[in-house]
């Protein structure tokens with residue numbers, strides 16, 4: 001992932017110089033608590049039992065693994081990521097925040113999700129669209145098949161997707177992030193979109209109150225997969241009861257963060273949804 005610092009080159013360090021891009025990422029785009037709430041509730045609803053064994057694919061800083069083992073003394077988590085640097089960061093920053101008993105129930109594996117052997121999972125997660133780095137049908141099917149093999153008989157695969165007409169545009173979107181008086185701006189940059197193959201190049205930048213920036217803190221080369229394409233591929237790989245979940249709206253018209261099963265939804269400019277696929 002390419003990254004560049006810009007701003008003050010003098011003696012005084014800028015906020016960007018001192019920033020930790022992994023922590024900024026967590027603060028900007030992750031909500032492990034609500035994700036684990038959703039996963040445990042849906043699993044119980046769909047299977048009639050509690051999920052205990054979870055694998056977080058593309059785990060990055062392993063934020064969801066950590067939340068999972070915090071929730072119950074029988075919960076176990078395996079985080080899989082190719083990148084040793086981010087796993088080292090997780091081991092140095094997130095794992096030590098857990099109690100020893102919780103630490104003993106978490107395992108970080110440096111491996112390719114296409115090849116990893118960790119099986120016997122109640123739940124496999126592929127969140128924040130990470131599986132979109134598989135840009136052709138054959139590779140995505142390979143991945144989905146491998147996930148299905150990793151699940152127990154009533155296991156469930158949880159993934160997410162985004163879309164809406166803005167998803168097909170080259171554009172930037174900014175969000176202010178509160179961080180105990182050390183707020184910053186998160187910038188989602190859809191830098192390039194090719195309508196011929198739906199390939200997109202996206203970056204995450206961070207901007208700080210002193211004018212400094214962490215440009216291209218993270219970069220992604222993805223294919224923008226649509227829900228019908230994802231659903232067809234999951235079905236072709238043997239998954240059953242593929243369900244999409246959409247957010248409702250609060251009285252101010254803002255998304256309420258509560259995802260409910262749907263078979264149709266509004267053609268909004270931008271949306272994010274969860275999907276579940278049952279091993280069946």
Ligand SMILES: C[S@@+](CC[C@H](N)C(=O)[O-])C[C@H]1O[C@@H](n2cnc3c(N)ncnc32)[C@H](O)[C@@H]1O
Pocket residue numbers: 029030057058059060061080081082083086111112113114127128130133
């Ligand atoms: C967008 S981050 C996802 C972080 C986190 N799971 C989340 O939900 O925000 C994508 C991660 O996938 C990892 N990754 C990319 N290709 C992979 C592969 N084939 N197998 C395992 N991890 C991979 C990258 O190293 C990176 O840490």
